[in-house]
Amino acid sequence: MRPLMLHALRASLILSAALAAAQDAGHHHPGTPDPSGGTGMGGVEAPPTLQNEGEIFAILAAADRAEITEGTYARTHARSRDVRSYGRMMVTMHTAASNRMSALSRRLRISPLEGAESRSLTREAAATQAQLARLTGDEFDRAYLSSQITEHEHLLEMLDRTLIPSARTAELRTALQNDVRPMVSSHLVRARTLRERL
Template sequence: MKLSNRILSMGLGAALFSLPACSAGMAGAMGGSMDAFSDANVAASASSSNMDEIQTSQLAVQRAQNPQVRQFAEMMVSQHGQFESEMNAMLQAKGMAPMDNAWSGTLKRHLPPTLQMLQSMQGAQFDLAYMVHQVGAHEMTLHALDTTLIPNTRDPEMAAMLRDRVRPAVADHHQRAMQIVAMLRAGS
């Protein structure tokens, strides 16, 4: 089996990012009740997602071989960094601090092994693994935004930011990541 097919056959499993584990973590964080997920939980979850995107993309800026992968990584660092800064400023102005929950904790626990795995790769193998991770991470974030984060945000300013700016950007990132994965697969 070719290396690229072997990496893709791993899909979004535990080696790169475990969507089922994160979904279970999100359900656990909500404790079975939509009311249990506060704005502080939403903020922590959004921040954890941003940190995954920023840190894996910082690595990709340094290691990506393919120019499109490097450009994508630069965009991730810039845009997710901007969202993180804006969210932190908004929280500070409101006197609110992010409050970790099962889902944000799951994201944080998955980041070090993901970074370690990516650091062990180079060249085309790295590019494909990074982009596959981006597809899965953005897919998971879209799901979280639609089912948990936006519906449970009570603060109107935070809800508007997530709905009107963050969600469209994440959907665009997801689409671009899928296109790059397809391009990388076609080239192998």
């Protein structure tokens, strides 16, 4: 689990940098992740795997909760109409995704299992929400979108390197590949587009 914890720490540092740079109109974002699942790591490091599929459900639940909470705040506090609309989309789509994954968890009889990664996501989300709550207007809009970019990049990498490879149940793997990953990727593209306009 050490690579996951190190990755979570790196993601937290990246998020802090993104929020600090939110006022920079020239903020640069990396390209869209490879939909084939490539990580750009050149195969140097073997992807970490989870021992229990319940951890996958717990990680996705933590990510959904974060997006719903941040989206709820953004839809009422963002200055830009487009950013408010994006916040509403996050609430709607991540609520639906959470419901689908909960139903799948029950159907497969796999209970969510909290682990280091899901707890780390929850802590990072709380820190992000606290930082966003101190901002207003355009500054909030930029910081919110920057955090969305970082969070969705992080989740995409987790899907490609850890969650999908750890899914041993065919139905769960299919849901991750055909439902969760495309949704996360589309949210990342939209956040980048909006961020570039601010």
